[in-house]
Amino acid sequence: MKTLRYLAAAALAAGFMAAPANAATFVFKGDGLNVTPDNVANVNNTCATSGGVSNDLCTINHAEGFEYSNDGAIVDVYAYAGVMTQDDANANNAARLIQDINPADSGLGAWSENNTSDDQTQFDAREAIRFVFDQAYTVTNVEFNRGGDQDCSSAGGGEGDCGAFQLFVDGVDMGTIVLGSLIDVIPNLGYGQDFLLIALTEGAGFTIAQLTVSDVPVPAALPLLLSGLAGLGFASRRRKTA
Numbered sequence: 001m002k003t004l005r006y007l008a009a010a011a012l013a014a015g016f017m018a019a020p021a022n023a024a025t026f027v028f029k030g031d032g033l034n035v036t037p038d039n040v041a042n043v044n045n046t047c048a049t050s051g052g053v054s055n056d057l058c059t060i061n062h063a064e065g066f067e068y069s070n071d072g073a074i075v076d077v078y079a080y081a082g083v084m085t086q087d088d089a090n091a092n093n094a095a096r097l098i099q100d101i102n103p104a105d106s107g108l109g110a111w112s113e114n115n116t117s118d119d120q121t122q123f124d125a126r127e128a129i130r131f132v133f134d135q136a137y138t139v140t141n142v143e144f145n146r147g148g149d150q151d152c153s154s155a156g157g158g159e160g161d162c163g164a165f166q167l168f169v170d171g172v173d174m175g176t177i178v179l180g181s182l183i184d185v186i187p188n189l190g191y192g193q194d195f196l197l198i199a200l201t202e203g204a205g206f207t208i209a210q211l212t213v214s215d216v217p218v219p220a221a222l223p224l225l226l227s228g229l230a231g232l233g234f235a236s237r238r239r240k241t242a
Helices: 002-017 218-241
Strands: 023-027 057-059 066-070 073-080 094-100 107-111 128-146 163-169 172-179 185-199 205-214
Touching (some): 023 066, 163 205
Antiparallel strands (some): 023 205, 057 094, 066 073, 073 128, 107 205, 163 172
Protein backbone atom coordinates (compact mmCIF):
# COMPACT_ATOMS: atom_id res chain seq x y z
CA MET A 1 0.00 0.00 0.00
CA LYS A 2 2.85 2.37 0.89
CA THR A 3 4.47 1.54 -2.43
CA LEU A 4 1.35 2.69 -4.26
CA ARG A 5 1.29 5.94 -2.26
CA TYR A 6 4.93 6.66 -3.17
CA LEU A 7 4.17 5.95 -6.82
CA ALA A 8 1.11 8.21 -6.78
CA ALA A 9 3.09 11.02 -5.14
CA ALA A 10 5.87 10.76 -7.72
CA ALA A 11 3.43 10.77 -10.61
CA LEU A 12 1.52 13.73 -9.15
CA ALA A 13 4.71 15.75 -8.65
CA ALA A 14 5.85 15.04 -12.19
CA GLY A 15 2.41 15.97 -13.50
CA PHE A 16 2.47 19.35 -11.80
CA MET A 17 5.93 20.09 -13.13
CA ALA A 18 4.84 19.08 -16.62
CA ALA A 19 2.06 21.67 -16.60
CA PRO A 20 2.32 24.50 -19.14
CA ALA A 21 5.56 26.40 -18.64
CA ASN A 22 6.00 30.15 -18.38
CA ALA A 23 5.29 31.77 -21.72
CA ALA A 24 6.10 35.17 -23.17
CA THR A 25 4.34 36.64 -26.20
CA PHE A 26 6.14 39.22 -28.33
CA VAL A 27 3.75 41.40 -30.36
CA PHE A 28 5.66 43.39 -32.99
CA LYS A 29 2.70 44.72 -35.00
CA GLY A 30 0.62 47.79 -34.24
CA ASP A 31 -2.41 45.80 -33.08
CA GLY A 32 -1.55 44.76 -29.52
CA LEU A 33 2.03 46.06 -29.74
CA ASN A 34 3.89 45.24 -26.51
CA VAL A 35 7.60 45.46 -27.42
CA THR A 36 9.96 47.96 -29.01
CA PRO A 37 13.75 47.55 -29.25
CA ASP A 38 15.79 47.69 -26.03
CA ASN A 39 18.96 48.77 -27.86
CA VAL A 40 17.59 52.27 -28.49
CA ALA A 41 20.93 53.59 -29.75
CA ASN A 42 20.44 51.48 -32.88
CA VAL A 43 16.88 52.67 -33.56
CA ASN A 44 15.95 55.06 -36.34
CA ASN A 45 12.45 56.13 -35.33
CA THR A 46 11.90 58.44 -38.27
CA CYS A 47 11.94 55.77 -40.98
CA ALA A 48 8.63 55.49 -42.79
CA THR A 49 7.66 53.19 -45.63
CA SER A 50 6.31 54.49 -48.91
CA GLY A 51 7.58 57.97 -48.08
CA GLY A 52 4.89 58.45 -45.46
CA VAL A 53 5.09 59.51 -41.84
CA SER A 54 4.79 56.84 -39.15
CA ASN A 55 6.37 55.56 -35.97
CA ASP A 56 7.95 52.56 -37.73
CA LEU A 57 11.40 51.63 -36.41
CA CYS A 58 14.41 50.47 -38.42
CA THR A 59 18.03 49.65 -37.71
CA ILE A 60 20.91 52.11 -38.00
CA ASN A 61 23.64 49.47 -37.79
CA HIS A 62 21.95 46.60 -39.61
CA ALA A 63 24.38 43.96 -38.35
CA GLU A 64 23.43 44.79 -34.75
CA GLY A 65 19.74 44.15 -35.32
CA PHE A 66 17.13 44.80 -32.63
CA GLU A 67 16.97 43.31 -29.13
CA TYR A 68 13.62 42.74 -27.44
CA SER A 69 12.71 41.53 -23.95
CA ASN A 70 9.41 40.48 -22.46
CA ASP A 71 8.45 38.49 -19.36
CA GLY A 72 12.07 37.42 -18.78
CA ALA A 73 12.67 36.23 -22.36
CA ILE A 74 15.16 38.02 -24.63
CA VAL A 75 15.46 37.80 -28.41
CA ASP A 76 17.79 39.43 -30.93
CA VAL A 77 16.34 39.84 -34.43
CA TYR A 78 18.32 40.34 -37.63
CA ALA A 79 17.50 40.85 -41.31
CA TYR A 80 19.61 39.70 -44.28
CA ALA A 81 19.65 40.13 -48.04
CA GLY A 82 21.36 37.97 -50.66
CA VAL A 83 20.64 34.82 -48.64
CA MET A 84 20.05 31.39 -50.17
CA THR A 85 21.52 29.09 -47.51
CA GLN A 86 22.16 29.03 -43.77
CA ASP A 87 25.80 29.95 -44.38
CA ASP A 88 24.77 33.16 -46.17
CA ALA A 89 23.26 34.61 -42.99
CA ASN A 90 26.11 36.62 -41.49
CA ALA A 91 27.16 40.19 -40.80
CA ASN A 92 28.29 40.66 -44.40
CA ASN A 93 24.73 40.05 -45.58
CA ALA A 94 23.02 42.21 -42.95
CA ALA A 95 20.06 44.22 -44.23
CA ARG A 96 17.84 46.87 -42.73
CA LEU A 97 15.42 45.37 -40.21
CA ILE A 98 12.14 47.23 -39.81
CA GLN A 99 9.54 46.98 -37.10
CA ASP A 100 6.56 48.08 -39.15
CA ILE A 101 4.08 49.31 -36.56
CA ASN A 102 1.51 51.17 -38.68
CA PRO A 103 -0.97 50.11 -39.88
CA ALA A 104 -2.11 47.46 -37.40
CA ASP A 105 -1.46 44.33 -39.50
CA SER A 106 2.29 44.69 -39.85
CA GLY A 107 5.36 43.38 -38.00
CA LEU A 108 9.06 42.64 -38.42
CA GLY A 109 10.54 42.40 -41.90
CA ALA A 110 13.60 43.02 -44.05
CA TRP A 111 13.25 46.44 -45.65
CA SER A 112 14.88 46.48 -49.06
CA GLU A 113 17.38 49.30 -49.45
CA ASN A 114 16.37 50.08 -53.03
CA ASN A 115 12.58 50.00 -52.62
CA THR A 116 10.93 52.16 -49.98
CA SER A 117 7.62 50.32 -50.34
CA ASP A 118 9.11 46.85 -49.79
CA ASP A 119 9.11 46.31 -46.04
CA GLN A 120 8.41 42.57 -46.22
CA THR A 121 10.93 39.73 -46.11
CA GLN A 122 10.94 38.85 -49.81
CA PHE A 123 12.52 36.28 -52.10
CA ASP A 124 13.08 38.84 -54.86
CA ALA A 125 15.88 40.37 -52.78
CA ARG A 126 16.82 36.94 -51.35
CA GLU A 127 15.89 38.21 -47.90
CA ALA A 128 15.77 36.39 -44.57
CA ILE A 129 14.90 37.16 -40.96
CA ARG A 130 16.49 35.56 -37.93
CA PHE A 131 15.49 35.22 -34.26
CA VAL A 132 18.20 34.35 -31.72
CA PHE A 133 16.86 33.81 -28.20
CA ASP A 134 18.75 33.94 -24.89
CA GLN A 135 18.06 30.22 -24.44
CA ALA A 136 16.28 27.40 -26.22
CA TYR A 137 12.51 27.83 -26.33
CA THR A 138 9.48 26.26 -27.92
CA VAL A 139 8.23 28.88 -30.40
CA THR A 140 4.48 28.77 -30.98
CA ASN A 141 1.61 30.80 -32.42
CA VAL A 142 3.76 32.61 -34.97
CA GLU A 143 1.56 35.08 -36.85
CA PHE A 144 2.51 36.25 -40.32
CA ASN A 145 1.26 39.19 -42.41
CA ARG A 146 1.56 39.81 -46.14
CA GLY A 147 2.46 42.72 -48.37
CA GLY A 148 0.22 45.74 -47.93
CA ASP A 149 0.13 45.12 -44.16
CA GLN A 150 -2.68 42.59 -44.28
CA ASP A 151 -3.31 39.08 -42.99
CA CYS A 152 -1.99 36.30 -45.23
CA SER A 153 -5.59 35.35 -45.98
CA SER A 154 -6.49 38.85 -47.20
CA ALA A 155 -6.69 39.71 -50.88
CA GLY A 156 -4.53 42.34 -52.54
CA GLY A 157 -1.37 43.97 -51.33
CA GLY A 158 1.26 45.37 -53.65
CA GLU A 159 4.03 43.20 -52.24
CA GLY A 160 2.29 39.93 -52.96
CA ASP A 161 1.17 36.92 -50.96
CA CYS A 162 2.92 35.57 -47.87
CA GLY A 163 4.54 32.79 -49.89
CA ALA A 164 6.84 30.14 -48.45
CA PHE A 165 10.06 30.06 -46.45
CA GLN A 166 12.90 27.69 -45.64
CA LEU A 167 13.24 27.15 -41.90
CA PHE A 168 16.53 26.49 -40.11
CA VAL A 169 16.50 25.80 -36.36
CA ASP A 170 19.90 25.88 -34.66
CA GLY A 171 21.49 25.43 -38.08
CA VAL A 172 19.41 22.37 -39.00
CA ASP A 173 17.32 22.52 -42.17
CA MET A 174 13.73 21.86 -41.10
CA GLY A 175 12.33 22.09 -44.63
CA THR A 176 9.89 24.40 -46.39
CA ILE A 177 6.83 25.95 -44.78
CA VAL A 178 4.16 27.31 -47.11
CA LEU A 179 2.12 30.30 -46.01
CA GLY A 180 -0.99 29.96 -48.12
CA SER A 181 -4.18 31.93 -48.38
CA LEU A 182 -5.64 30.12 -45.38
CA ILE A 183 -2.58 30.22 -43.13
CA ASP A 184 -1.92 33.25 -40.95
CA VAL A 185 -0.53 31.44 -37.90
CA ILE A 186 1.96 28.58 -37.55
CA PRO A 187 0.92 26.81 -34.30
CA ASN A 188 4.41 25.42 -33.57
CA LEU A 189 7.63 26.50 -35.26
CA GLY A 190 9.77 24.12 -33.20
CA TYR A 191 12.19 24.05 -30.29
CA GLY A 192 15.55 25.78 -30.35
CA GLN A 193 17.52 28.98 -29.81
CA ASP A 194 18.27 30.18 -33.36
CA PHE A 195 15.45 30.40 -35.94
CA LEU A 196 16.25 31.51 -39.50
CA LEU A 197 13.47 32.03 -42.08
CA ILE A 198 14.55 32.46 -45.72
CA ALA A 199 11.90 33.70 -48.16
CA LEU A 200 11.37 31.35 -51.13
CA THR A 201 8.44 32.60 -53.21
CA GLU A 202 9.02 34.98 -56.10
CA GLY A 203 6.96 38.15 -55.82
CA ALA A 204 5.86 37.34 -52.26
CA GLY A 205 6.79 38.69 -48.86
CA PHE A 206 5.92 38.35 -45.19
CA THR A 207 6.36 40.09 -41.88
CA ILE A 208 6.23 38.40 -38.50
CA ALA A 209 3.51 40.00 -36.43
CA GLN A 210 3.92 38.10 -33.18
CA LEU A 211 5.14 34.89 -31.57
CA THR A 212 5.09 33.12 -28.21
CA VAL A 213 8.02 31.42 -26.51
CA SER A 214 7.89 28.97 -23.62
CA ASP A 215 10.23 26.74 -21.66
CA VAL A 216 10.07 22.99 -22.10
CA PRO A 217 8.72 21.63 -18.79
CA VAL A 218 9.65 17.94 -19.09
CA PRO A 219 13.29 18.16 -17.89
CA ALA A 220 12.15 20.07 -14.80
CA ALA A 221 9.85 17.18 -13.88
CA LEU A 222 12.61 14.60 -14.12
CA PRO A 223 14.31 15.26 -10.72
CA LEU A 224 11.01 14.94 -8.87
CA LEU A 225 10.14 11.78 -10.74
CA LEU A 226 13.54 10.28 -9.89
CA SER A 227 13.17 11.26 -6.23
CA GLY A 228 9.79 9.52 -6.20
CA LEU A 229 11.32 6.38 -7.67
CA ALA A 230 14.10 6.55 -5.08
CA GLY A 231 11.42 6.68 -2.42
CA LEU A 232 9.90 3.56 -3.88
CA GLY A 233 13.21 1.77 -3.62
CA PHE A 234 13.70 2.92 -0.03
CA ALA A 235 10.21 1.75 0.95
CA SER A 236 10.75 -1.61 -0.68
CA ARG A 237 14.09 -2.08 1.08
CA ARG A 238 12.58 -1.26 4.48
CA ARG A 239 9.76 -3.75 3.91
CA LYS A 240 12.23 -6.53 3.03
CA THR A 241 14.34 -5.75 6.13
CA ALA A 242 11.30 -5.87 8.35
